[in-house]
Amino acid sequence: MDSLPPQPRVSTHDGSPSQLWSHALVFKTRSTVGPSFTSLHTTSATTSSSSLPPVVCYNGGEWNGKECACPQGYFGYQCQSLLYSFPIEIPEVINATVTVIVKVIHRNFTQDLNNVSSPAYQNFSALFKQQMDKVYMGNDLSEYREVIIRKLLNGSIVVESDVVLEAGYTSEYQTLFSNLKNIVMAKIKNETSVIPTNISKCQDSVLCYNGEATVVDGTVKLGFDPQEQCARGAARGYAQFYYVDELDGRLACVTKCTPGTKSQLNCNLGECQLQHSGPHCLCPNTDTHWYWGETCESSLSKNLVYGIVGAVVAVLLVIMVILTVFLGRSQRKLHRREYDPSREWQREGIPGTFQNSGVWEDRTLREDKFGLENGYSHFRPSLEKVDPAAELHIQKPEVVTTTL
CATH class of the missing domain: 3.30.70.960 (SEA domain)
Structure with a gap:
């Protein structure tokens, strides 16, 4: 009995990848045509101990006191893994x-x-x-x-x-x-x-x-129908996805997820998994890239995305700073306009305020920039040093009458 190298991990019944690794045991039988036929029976590398308590056996498996006895098409400690290939018994x-x-x-x-x-x-x-x-x-x-x-x-x-x-x-x-x-x-x-x-x-x-x-x-x-053997040997509900193909120089029942076949589904960097709806590619999510697509043919660099997002955030921060500065300046200007005390004296019609009654000037002086009209119109008293609490004493005016 010879031993083959470990096979890649295979699919579980619920679509999640199994972490079990399997080994193949080779049993040779005599044949009158060609080389001796090798029958590939896959067994789980996970060992069970008789001291372990009974576990749940999935997909119709039964606990026999030491391990789960898996039905046709499954293997693994709990019968959760699908066989992606098995040999065809070829008659002499x-x-x-x-x-x-x-x-x-x-x-x-x-x-x-x-x-x-x-x-x-x-x-x-x-x-x-x-x-x-x-x-x-x-x-x-x-x-x-x-x-x-x-x-x-x-x-x-x-x-x-x-x-x-x-x-x-x-x-x-x-x-x-x-x-x-x-x-x-x-x-x-x-x-x-x-x-x-x-x-x-x-x-x-x-x-x-x-x-x-x-x-x-x-x-x-x-009298020999290999496709019928594939249907009998496949797990229940998956027979339609198995077909006859050459694997390592001999006939075998395979799926599109079986490595080494001519019709193997190319998932690029992804992993092919057989589900109830058929073979599908599970795309990876690495430290550097995201992958997607029917065969994981599309990818996107995470560094590129992070760089673009960072640049967008930086631009937004700059725009926010600029807007904040302009908003602050406009608020200060608006505040000065609202509370400018120098304008109060120009209001007309309010008792106790200054009133611009105009200044008479000759017509030739009205358009002169140094004229009195222009001078008074641009006059702004400075009230910053005026103490509003100071009392102003004005002598009571006396009425003087004259006789003509």
């Missing part, structure tokens, strides 16, 4: 059948021919098989084994039979049996196309045929 020889229908003429169908135990059926069957052996045997069809009668029908005698072929396994076995079917067709067509000349012999010692009624089924029924 492959059987195939070709259905042939011929019409025997110059003989009458009787009810005894419906009873396989009757002498009439036994005699006719022996004569038909003997004649078919002569037709099919030969160096060009060494794979021929026998003819099996399936039905005898009325219409003279219509015989439905299977021509049994047998050949050693090769990777091109389907092409081989397709070619053998063509040989069978050519032989039976040649035999049934002969026009009988002695009718009495056709009724007694030989069988004569109607060549136009000869039918050869174009489908070869193979």
Whole structure:
């Protein structure tokens, strides 16, 4: 018994990646064709101890006192991991059948021919098989084994039979049996196309045929169906995702998540995982990049994102500082305008305030910048040093009257 290297981690039933690593045990069986067949049985590397309490076995697994006995298609300590590949049991020889229908003429169908135990059926069957052996045997069809009668029908005698072929396994076995079917067709067509000349012999010692009624089924029924093995060996609910492919030079049931196959799903830096909806790529999230897409084909550098975000934040901070400065200046200007005491004296119509009654000037002096009008209009008294608490004493005016 040989040991293969550890296989990559595989999928769990709930879609989360399993951290278990598996090893493969190789069992060799003899085969007459090609190298010895290697059967790959995957077992979990996680060891169990009889001292451990019973654990929950998932996906139909059962605790046998030492470990979980996993159902077909699963492995692992708790039967949570899916097998992504398993070998196909290849027989040493492959059987195939070709259905042939011929019409025997110059003989009458009787009810005894419906009873396989009757002498009439036994005699006719022996004569038909003997004649078919002569037709099919030969160096060009060494794979021929026998003819099996399936039905005898009325219409003279219509015989439905299977021509049994047998050949050693090769990777091109389907092409081989397709070619053998063509040989069978050519032989039976040649035999049934002969026009009988002695009718009495056709009724007694030989069988004569109607060549136009000869039918050869174009489908070869193979006794070996690897796809059926894949369906039987896959975990329940996942059979549709397994198919036949070559893995390490031999036939195996694989999925698109099986490494080393021609049709393996390329997830780039991601990991292929088989889920109930089919194979999917799980994209990684590394220290430097984010990955996404159906096959993790798209990526984005984290440093680039962080740099762009930092630059945007810095620009926003600068804009906020500038806006704060301008807002502060505008507030100060607005405050000065609202509380400028020098404007109070210019208000007219308020008792106790100054009133600009205008200054008379000649027309030639009004447009002079040094004129009195311009001077008074730009006059601003400075009240900063005026003490508003100081008392101002004004002598009471006296009324002086004069007599004329």
